[in-house]
Amino acid sequence: INYMSKKNVKKIISIFGVTGSIGLSTQEIIKLNYKNFKIDTIVSNNDVKGLINAAKNLKPNLVIINNDKMFLELKNGLQNYNIDIASGNEAIIEASKREVDIFVAGISGFAGLNSTFNAIGNAKYIALANKESIVCAGPILLNKLKNDTSKIIPIDSEHNTLYQILVNSNLDNVSKLIITGSGGPFRGFSLDRLGRVTLEEAINHPIWKMGKKISVDSATLMNKGLELIEAAYLFDINQKDIDIIIHPESIIHGIVEFKDGSMNAGLSFPDMKSPISYALNYPHKVKTNIKRLNLALVKSLNFEQVDATVFKSIDICRSALKQGHSFVISLNAINEVAVEYFIQNHINFNSITNVLEEALCKIYKNNINSLEDIIVIDNEARNISKKIINNGNFK
Secondary structure (H helix, E strand, C coil): CHHCCCCCEEEEEECCCCCCHHHHHHHHHHHHHHHHHHEEEEEEEEHHHHHHHHHHCCCEEEEEECCHHHHHHHHCCCCCCCEEEEEEEEHHHHHHCCCCEEEEEEECHHHHHHHHHHHHHHEEHHHHHCHHHHHHHHHHHHHHCCCCCCCEEEECCHHHHHHHHHCCCHHHHHEEEEECCCCCCCCCCHHHHHHCCCHHHHCCCCCCCCCCHHHHHHHCHHHHHHHHHHHHHHHHCHHHEEEEECCCCEEEEEEECCCCCCCCECCCCCHHHHHHHHHCCCCEEEEEEEECCHHHHHHCCEEEEECCCHHHHHHHHHHHHCCHHHHHHHHHHHHHHHHHHHHHHCCCCCHHHHHHHHCCCCCCCCCCCCCCHHHHHHHHHHHHHHHHHHHHCCC
């Protein structure tokens, strides 16, 4: 890996999910540091115009659109460019096995799992934005990593911050990890008031601009629960040693408490380009155009406990993690289904956690040894949750 440190060697990068929010931020960083990178593959699900645009800017070797129906539009859009073009899931899976320095795993949801899994052993570093890969396949992924030279660098701002603090620390000295969260748009709401919130309110996050699914997860605080599971797997730490605390300013992204009572915290202006830049340039820090923090202007930082009686999702996540891997996979699947039903206006906001509680009661412990096992459990949990919602069998 030493040659990666040489300043004049271009790093080869693939970006899976190039048109999503992570992909767009990655494109900006590459533009700022274009001499450092060569792009191999870029992938998008449906956004063919965004993909054509990215291909013209990044000049990759290979461009893939997941949606086969858009292949012609992609081909026509890039006919004057010397770029290979493909479409469909098979092509994406194959491309995730190409050898690169950095594989940006930015495909959201369960869909990103397969490509991330295949990148292990083929990419030196996996810049992981896909929470679900770790949540659903944590033990299997990490087991595969143990026998390989690939390294995961998380680009969730919280895990990236913890990673940066822990990378130079002896884990034996650590007593606790603290994940911060802004509290989302409904901080301070009562359970009753939460039941009446609209989709528009739920996706209007006070700090971050994100897709609908992740915005709803931020509003239910489910994203913090998933981050807790991710941290437990990634850093191999017991969940009782992971705290979640609400920090409305979103300036401190993670804190590590040591056995001697001292703490290290990571602070930055809330901007995803900061953790992405770290993952792309690891172990070097490079200049970015991120707004600088002026602590004198910030003046004060506030912290409060999560109100677990109103926001139940974190406790639901803790309980699933305690019960085992199949419960964690099911939790993620049920949540994806419930959030989708909320987005389509079929259930109200509080019903998301009610469906979670109801459906998790119907899950059994299973042994999980492969991606196929994960897919079976994921499918089953989705079917259970759809049935519960369609029959109205939840509070």
